[in-house]
Amino acid sequence: MDKYETHEHDVVVIGAGGAGLRAAIEASAAGAKTALVCKSLLGKAHTVMAEGGVAAALASADNRDSWQTHFRDTMKGGKYLNQYRMAELHAQEAPERVRELQEWGAVFDRTHRGGLNQRNFGGHTYPRLAHVGDRTGLEMIRTLQDQGVHQGIDVFMEATVRHILKDDDGHVAGALGYWRESGRFVIFRGKSIVLATGGIGRCWDITSNSWEYTADGHALALWAGGELIDSEFVQFHPTGMVWPPSVKGTLITEGVRGEGGVLKNSEQERFMFDNIPEMFQGEYAETEEEATRWVEAVVSDQRPDARRPPELLTRDVVARAIRREVRAGRGSPHGGVFLDIASKRSPEAIKRKLPSMYHQFKELANVDITAQPMEVGPTCHYTMGGVRVDADSQETGVPGLFAAGEVAGGMHGANRLGGNSLSDLIVFGKRAGEFAAQHAAERSAASSFDDNEVEQQAEKMLAPFGREQGENPYTVHNDLRNMMQEKVGIVRTEDDLVSALEDIGRLRERAATVKIGGNIGFNPGWHLALDLENMLDISEAVTRSALLREESRGAHTREDFPETDDETWGQQNLVTTREESGEIAVRAEPLPEMPDELKELIKE
Amino acid sequence: MIEATNQQVTLEIFRGDDDGGEMTEYTVEVQEGMVVLDAVHAVQAQHAPEMACRWNCKAGKCGSCSAEVNGHPKLMCMDRLDNYEAGETISVRPLKTFPVIKDLVCDVSWNFEQNSRIGQLQPRQGTDWLFTQREADRVQEFRKCIECFLCQNVCHVLRDHDRKDDFVGPRFLVRLASLEMHPLDDGDRLDEIKDEYGIGYCNITKCCTEVCPESITITDNAIIPLKERIVDRHYDPVAWIWRKLTGQK
Incomplete structure (x- = not known):
């Protein structure tokens, strides 16, 4: 079709956050001619906003950690609806992917011994999040971006894809979109297409997500005949800013609580002690004294002999507890609760470990977090639901169409643990790139598509x-x-x-x-x-x-x-499809049967 | 000071492209804590949906919404309206150093071309990847860069003299410094920094440091140490003799 600008590649990656960049690097390294198409400028994707860290059982900060414990924590956090094979691969491969970033130039914070430092986060048994202060996402995306530009990847910035083109056999043939700058249409032909478009948070009013999070990849897959899984599970991060109105929803990293921050209601009660769900009973501190002991040990790089504070329960639990406090009339002046790190850590420590939080509150809310508590409330942050993929290859039900990162579903089940998204990006981004390249190598040429379809879409x-x-x-x-x-x-x-x-x-x-x-x-x-x-x-x-x-x-x-x-x-996932008529339909499907050795891990 | 007591703010925004355009006035209501980017968004939602502007995170982390506000290069998402006087008209223009595509959006692709010239970290063979936080601190400062290109925009070598062919600009000297000063890096980029990236053009006016929203001490911590290393190599007579005698680089 000569009418529209057309580019031809083996692998076309849509989205240039952590997953897209990692997929493109892998595909290109495998010898595939690779296109990377993104809506913003390179390096501005949502990954840049990730703060707290990337979860990987490196066992650098605590040598008791292992992939098995990471797997168990992930499944438990997901309330056992996760696709077990994704959680397994993720836990096993995350450490290697993080070390690889370091070799590509990422400079993570260090332990006293000079290794990669790891921070505590909700639902993780051991300190597991490799981090760079509270700007881990920036470090990751910049590292991948700088690595990617030397791989011969063709980067197409500020282009939006609107439609996946297929051949008569239902195999992907290309992607139709437009240049944001000129509005002209453009076609990216490819033997394999990787969706790495992120999430759907712009469907909600209070959100930590940028304008880009408009469910593009979810819809592209659904329209192309793919399926979505776990769509009902949308994560509301417990701590978004609530005041002033212009920043309502802006994220406050869970790292604040990982560094010792506590949640209080208007009566100065640490209400999380009363909100420990049954499945976590016995795993969290039951008194303030015990919680304080844990923080003090962690801060001084000691192995704690106490259980962790209940502020570090999983995000679903903390978000609901905050909502309950506010509804019960025990909220802060602007309809949130208080998050206090000022009384727990020195101003120097706060500025060193949480520099962008300090800056963000000072500049945008006139609050000095080294002296005053923050006001926080839940904000739409992440979707566990996404395109259904094969766990090993990340291929969707549409031949030649792959998905990785937030747009893919199944890894996190009913709730994602903090830090597991950055690791998800690099583990499954790499896999998607690898298998997309392999798939492309098996095909002689990009498929043809119907010109009329392009005209209709245009x-x-x-x-x-x-x-x-x-x-x-x-x-x-x-x-x-x-x-x-x-x-x-x-x-x-x-x-x-x-x-x-x-x-x-x-x-x-x-x-x-x-x-x-x-x-x-x-x-x-x-x-x-x-x-x-x-x-x-x-x-x-x-x-x-x-x-x-x-x-x-x-x-x-x-x-x-x-x-x-x-x-x-608890035995079923929900699967969304789009019928011929255009109707959106949802059905329940039994969970895949987990092998016995993994069942054993969960029982422990 | 502009406050949110049913007040309005008037913005004068550049509408046009590289062939020209005009400053157009828009008035929107002020909410407490509002930043310039919020006001620009309100203009889009209420008056001009077709007005072009880049943004992503709205929290000073991505560096997309750079513009010149009342002549000062800033991130619009971090510039509060209560920094301005009540009744004051706030002018918003695109960055001057780069060609305008439309309204507040510039063509910054030249910066991405510069970045792709710079190679990756060259880690020491067989390293155990252990180094201290103190060593990390030095390069972590540089790695805070969010690529807003405000430093490139104010650098007079690029802005006034348009020496884009000879000088990579402060952003990429910072990137080079982050590699050169990485505790485990074995690479040597000094000759390139001198001859290809044009560090000599920088005459240390520190305009870049002043506008950096991440407070990176660009001139003192990145550019000057690189200049010193180059001076040591190329212009120190003792070192020159030593190299001649030993044959070292």
Whole structure:
């Protein structure tokens, strides 16, 4: 098709965060001609915002750690819905992937002995997060970026992919998108395509996610005939900023609690002591004295003889507890709770270990965290749900289509542990790149596709410009975000979810008639108008899955079904598909059977 | 000081491209704690959805939303409206040193080209990868860089003299310093830094250090030590004689 600018590669990677970069590096190293297509400039993807660290059982800070313990913690944190094989590979391969980053130039914080330092985080039995202060994501993305530019990867910045093209046999043939700068259409032909597009957080009002997180890859896979898994599980990080309004939702790293920070309500109570769930009983400190002893030991690089503070419970648990305090009228002035590190660590230690948190509060909220507590509340942060993939190869159900990182589902089950996302990116990014290259090598040429399909899609993308009347896309987007926040948030009910589905229907009608001014050159209103389609489809996938799962587990809490039902729902994953008719359908499927040796690990 | 008591703020934003354009006024309501980027977003949502602007993290971590606000190069996401006087019109322009694509968006691709010229770390053979936090600190300062390119924007060698063919600019001297000063690096880039990356063009006016949102001491900690190493190698007579005698580099 000569009409549109066309590039031809063996492997086309969509998304240039940690997973996309790692996949492109691997594919290129395997000899595949590789394209890396991203919506922003290189190095600005969401990985750059990750703060606390990358989880890997390096056993550098505590030699008792092992992949087996990491596997157990991950499964337990995911409330046993994780695809066990992904959790297994992740725990086994993360240490090697982290050491590799170090060899490529990443400079992680050091222990007293000069090794890689590792920090404590929620749900991890041992200090496991290799980190660089509170800017670990920046270190990772820059390292991968600098490594990647020497691999002969063709980088295409500021291009958005809207559609996966396939051949008559259903194999991927390429990706159709547009240059953000000029608005012109572009086709990336490829024998293999890797989705590494990140998450879906822009469907909610209070979120730590940037404009890029518009569910692109989730929708591309669904539209191409792929399946989503675990869509009901959306992680609300317990500690987002709540004040001032302009920064509501901005992330505060779990590292604050890993470094000794405590949560208090307006009555100055450390309420997490009263919020230890049954499955974690006996594993966390039960008195302030014990918790303090643990912090003091950890801070001085000693092995603690106490149990960890309950502030380091998993994110789902802490987010729900904060919500409960606020609802009970024990919140902070701006509707959060207090996170206090000032009374636990010296100003110097806070500035050294949490420099960007110090800076962020000082600049944006006029709060000096070395002297005052922060006000915090839950913020939409991550989706455990994503494209269903083969654990070993990361290939989706669509031949030639792979997915890695946040866009892929299954690794984290019902709740992700902090630090497991950065390791997920590099473990499965590498695997996706490797297998995508291998798949491409087995095919003689990129498949052909139907030119009419391209024309139809192009026409559809330009439609908003032709309308005389119509709403501003920003208004429709805001209404979607507020609706999802209210009805498909941390705590859900059947009534709210049913009503949310009706709202999504109405929002679809409005989205289909939005009007755009200006021309196609760098036009954010147009970009948003197109993104509404992905966000609406994936909002519906989340809502339908949340409606079907009649229990509370991990990040999914149903007020009308407060119990965890291990007999029924604990044995099933929910799978989302898009039917021929365009309808979004959800069905339950039994969990894969775990081998006995892994079952033994979990029992311990 | 602009405060959020039902106040409004008027922004004057550059609308146009490299062929020209004009400053256009927009008025939006002020909320407490609002930053310039919020006001720009409000303009997009209420008045001009087609206005172009880059941003990502909105927390000073990604370096996407660089612009010149009332003539000062800044990250818009970290520039609070209450830094400005009530009634003051705030002007927002794209970075001057790079060609404008549209409105507040510039073509910064030249920077990415410079980065790809610089090779990777060359770790010592057989290293055990042990080094102290003190050694790490020195390079971690440089690795804080978020590539906002504000330093490139204010560097007069690039901004006023447009010597992009001869000088990589402060950002990439910082990157080179992070490699040269890595405790386990075995590489030698000094000749390239002198001859290819043009460190001699920097005459230490420290404009780059002043605008760095990450407070990296670019001039004192990165550029000057590199200059000193080059002076030691190329212009120190004792060292020159020693090299002649020993045949060392």
